[in-house]
Amino acid sequence: MTLVLLLVFTFLVLLVLLRASKLIEVAQSLKNPMDVRYRTSNIQGIMMVVFGVLFLVGVFYYNFHYKNYMLGFGPHESASVHGVDLDHILWITILVTGFVFVLTHIALFWFAYKYRERAGHKAKFISHDNKLELIWTITPAVVMTLLVFSGLDVWNKIMPDIEDKSELVQLEVTGFQFGWILRYPGPDKEFGARNFRLIDGTNPLGQDWSDPKNHDDMHVSKIVLPKGKQVRVKITARDVLHSFFLPHFRVKMDAVPGMPTYVIFTPQYTTEEYRQKLKGVPEYMVPSDPEDPDGPKKWETFKYELACAELCGKGHFSMRREVVVVEPEEYEKWLKEQNSYYLQNIKKKEATPKHEASSDDVSANMEKMLSEGAGAIKLEHVHFKTGSAQLTEDSWPELTTLAHTLKAHEGLKLEVSGHTDAQGNDAANMSLSQKRADAVVIFLKKSGIGNTILVPKGYGETVPVASNDTPEGRAQNRRTEVKILSESH
Numbered sequence: 001m002t003l004v005l006l007l008v009f010t011f012l013v014l015l016v017l018l019r020a021s022k023l024i025e026v027a028q029s030l031k032n033p034m035d036v037r038y039r040t041s042n043i044q045g046i047m048m049v050v051f052g053v054l055f056l057v058g059v060f061y062y063n064f065h066y067k068n069y070m071l072g073f074g075p076h077e078s079a080s081v082h083g084v085d086l087d088h089i090l091w092i093t094i095l096v097t098g099f100v101f102v103l104t105h106i107a108l109f110w111f112a113y114k115y116r117e118r119a120g121h122k123a124k125f126i127s128h129d130n131k132l133e134l135i136w137t138i139t140p141a142v143v144m145t146l147l148v149f150s151g152l153d154v155w156n157k158i159m160p161d162i163e164d165k166s167e168l169v170q171l172e173v174t175g176f177q178f179g180w181i182l183r184y185p186g187p188d189k190e191f192g193a194r195n196f197r198l199i200d201g202t203n204p205l206g207q208d209w210s211d212p213k214n215h216d217d218m219h220v221s222k223i224v225l226p227k228g229k230q231v232r233v234k235i236t237a238r239d240v241l242h243s244f245f246l247p248h249f250r251v252k253m254d255a256v257p258g259m260p261t262y263v264i265f266t267p268q269y270t271t272e273e274y275r276q277k278l279k280g281v282p283e284y285m286v287p288s289d290p291e292d293p294d295g296p297k298k299w300e301t302f303k304y305e306l307a308c309a310e311l312c313g314k315g316h317f318s319m320r321r322e323v324v325v326v327e328p329e330e331y332e333k334w335l336k337e338q339n340s341y342y343l344q345n346i347k348k349k350e351a352t353p354k355h356e357a358s359s360d361d362v363s364a365n366m367e368k369m370l371s372e373g374a375g376a377i378k379l380e381h382v383h384f385k386t387g388s389a390q391l392t393e394d395s396w397p398e399l400t401t402l403a404h405t406l407k408a409h410e411g412l413k414l415e416v417s418g419h420t421d422a423q424g425n426d427a428a429n430m431s432l433s434q435k436r437a438d439a440v441v442i443f444l445k446k447s448g449i450g451n452t453i454l455v456p457k458g459y460g461e462t463v464p465v466a467s468n469d470t471p472e473g474r475a476q477n478r479r480t481e482v483k484i485l486s487e488s489h
């Protein structure tokens with residue numbers, strides 16, 4: 001309220017001052033009308049020049065100051081082969097348009113001063129000039145044509161038709177609110193068929209299990225790619241428009257529901273090699289975590305990332321995934337360690353119907369708990385920074401999936417509980433567990449949970465599930481759980 005009053009007061013004072021200055025002006029112009037006009041023109045002309053200079057200096061200062069954060073400049077060379085051409089054409093465009101920008105900027109503000117109204121100067125009127133018209137039509141037309149054609153040339157180079165798919169690394173990404181489902185085709189190098197009618201809690205992509213090509217397809221939590229190999233990404237969406245954006249690789253393509261899109265690119269630096277490029281750059285020599293000044297530096301923790309470049313809803317911010325580029329041998333090794341989604345999550349359950357759902361799948365666990373109407377589930381992938389209530393990034397996907405599941409149910413009331421191990425002070429553990437439960441609830445609410453009510457509660461070390469005498473036991477005791485308080489409210 002005080003603020004509003006203060007604003008109204010300031011506004012009124014300004015109004016009075018403005019009126020008063022007008023009054024003085026009118027009084028003066030009655031005495032000597034032209035003098036006042038010339039003086040005003042003079043002041044405005046000078047102010048135009050001052051603004052023009054400050055603005056131009058500001059533009060260059062700003063660009064120089066942030067150069068090490070900019071893509072295609074400083075240490076941020078393109079991490080993909082085609083990105084080099086793309087950066088090149090972008091630079092040519094910036095040089096051409098930048099040159100014109102500086103010239104017109106200077107002319108605009110200088111002319112405003114030079115041709116201000118002065119005593120003894122009269123404006124000259126030119127109705128038409130054919131030569132000038134020709135010059136300022138043809139010059140931009142020629143420059144634009146050159147830019148568009150060189151742009152098309154680059155576009156054709158980065159969007160090639162691929163005849164032989166056997167050598168390609170293939171990956172499918174599906175955007176949903178709010179996350180990505182990443183699928184690799186497995187040893188047969190072909191993706192199995194999908195049908196949106198088959199989508200449910202345990203089949204997030206709607207894969208048709210009667211198609212054997214689906215049986216070796218793998219769902220993974222981060223994109224891993226080999227250096228120097230051509231990668232083809234198939235991009236789809238499950239609900240609204242998303243956009244597959246790999247800034248370091250200069251890759252961006254919309255994810256459209258119902259219509260797969262494709263991009264092809266070749267990574268040219270491994271994550272480790274890119275970190276070496278950032279080493280020594282002042283902006284990357286600072287601690288990665290400001291609360292831990294002795295911890296690793298920013299360049300050491302640098303990660304390529306996948307982001308969603310389409311503002312797709314409340315939880316848009318959580319659509320971030322890590323991208324790792326490794327040497328081809330290491331990639332092959334990683335690929336062998338990945339499991340088929342079908343064998344892990346579908347076949348196992350079919351063979352033994354009573355079998356527990358994989359403890360990894362929070363959405364399936366949640367559905368199971370709701371159908372039984374009781375029990376609690378542990379959030380397997382929710383982690384915090386040591387001694388803090390700050391969620392680590394690898395917690396985001398599971399929490400986003402959980403929020404998504406909660407949204408699909410009406411009127412739930414759940415408790416989110418935080419637990420610690422028995423090390424350290426009891427009271428401190430109690431307070432930390434409460435803060436952690438709070439942090440999880442805040443994250444879930446931000447991601448959108450419909451009308452679900454979440455009650456955060458910290459239990460400290462009071463409810464252990466294993467012995468606190470061994471490191472494994474303590475790790476089991478540090479956990480976040482969700483349980484049903486009531487199924488309608």
Ligand SMILES: [Cu+2]
Binds near residue numbers: 242309316319
């Ligand atoms: Cu999105």
